[in-house]
Amino acid sequence: MGRSLRNLLRATIFSFYLLGALPVWSATVGLLVDAQSKQISIFQQQLENLLPNDQLLLVTLDQLDTTNLKDAQKWVTLGPNALTALMAQEATSKTPVLSLFLSKDKQEALSKQYPSRFTILTNAPTIERQLALVKTMVPNANHIGVYCSTTYKVDEKRYDEIATSYGLTLHWAKLKDPLDWDRNALKILNNVDLVLGVDDDALYNTTTIRSILMRLYRSGKALIGPDKGYVRAGAVASVYSGISETLKAVANWVSTSTAGKQTLNNPYFNVSVNAQVARSLNIVVDDEASLAKQVKERLNEK
Known part of the structure; x- marks a missing residue:
């Protein structure tokens, strides 16, 4: 076996090892929040633990205009301000969006304003x-x-x-x-x-x-x-359904759902x-x- 062939094989094997060591993301999930905080950091970390094969892209409202929204295959919004800002972006009009932590009044108003554009996760007991x-x-x-x-x-x-x-x-x-x-x-x-x-x-x-x-x-x-x-x-x-159950519901939605029904009762x-x-x-x-x-x-x- 010639030296050049042996070097080529070594390089090929090294490439396989390198690729195997790198994470392979099944999806990029945008997480849109009003602003960064300790609570948001904890929420993000816990969600990442539940989605080890997905990449979580944290975006605050002041970063929204400079973010390529098409980088994310799905979006999760926390609160009415984040959802309203995302709905105003036509780039996400066909992207599945899950909205968390909306009051009943906000749920009703935003559902009328943006029908069939997003799914609401509700924690209200059935x-x-x-x-x-x-x-x-x-x-x-x-x-x-x-x-x-x-x-x-x-x-x-x-x-x-x-x-x-x-x-x-x-x-x-x-x-x-x-x-x-x-x-x-x-x-x-x-x-x-x-x-x-x-x-x-x-x-x-x-x-x-x-x-x-x-x-x-x-x-x-x-x-x-x-x-x-x-x-x-x-x-x-x-x-x-508290924060722990909310995180599980979000992870389940990311793993299984595309665009879906307007309201999703938390299954946990x-x-x-x-x-x-x-x-x-x-x-x-x-x-x-x-x-x-x-x-x-x-x-x-x-």
């Missing part, structure tokens, strides 16, 4: 999960009170059908004033096993929650939901329990991890 939690925690429950404001938009028929599938009956009460319950609302409270909180900001908020919880506590009725924050305030339990969730309130209402509960597992098993049976 009615199916909350009712599965109710049935898991209080198996003997049959009648559930549901209170909401007169402005709250909800498909009561659909909720009733889902409740029926769990052997539950929902009793609805519309409140004009969350702090002044009428006779019908009080009658329902006396005749239900517990109360299911819904995602109604006009009824459940920092101003009203203490009064509502005190009313329910005096009646010996537990509040389930509407989210983890209310468990800290005194609700017995709630399903929730956990359960939060206020054990002290549960004991005071004579509700026996397992630890949160065990309870979450039971809820997921109940949902899978449907």
Whole structure:
């Protein structure tokens, strides 16, 4: 074998080793944020850990105009400002976009302004999960009170059908004033096993929650939901999707999705329990991890 041929083989083998040592990205994912911060850095690092074969391109709003947006095959935006700025760029009109951390008002407004341009990841607990939690925690429950404001938009028929599938009956009460319950609302409270909180900001908020919880506590009725924050305030339990579950959902979307539906319910969730309130209402509960597992098993049976 001649020296030149041996040198060529060595160079070829070295090239293979070099290529094998370099990362092979399956996709470049743009992560658009308002500005850099410690929290953003942690979010980015944790997402990169979940997507070892993808390259994450962090872009702040002040870098957007100087970034080649076509470098990313998918985009993830954090907050309404980032989404609005990205939607204004025609270069991303056909690129799959997943939007995180939008309020209900922003979700509605931006969906109307840019229909079918992006997918919203919502962490709001679904009615199916909350009712599965109710049935898991209080198996003997049959009648559930549901209170909401007169402005709250909800498909009561659909909720009733889902409740029926769990052997539950929902009793609805519309409140004009969350702090002044009428006779019908009080009658329902006396005749239900517990109360299911819904995602109604006009009824459940920092101003009203203490009064509502005190009313329910005096009646010996537990509040389930509407989210983890209310468990800290005194609700017995709630399903929730936090940052950890959000990161998993984003990684799953990056790995499996192209352009898709307008709203994506976070497929990952956990359960939060206020054990002290549960004991005071004579509700026996397992630890949160065990309870979450039971809820997921109940949902899978449907």
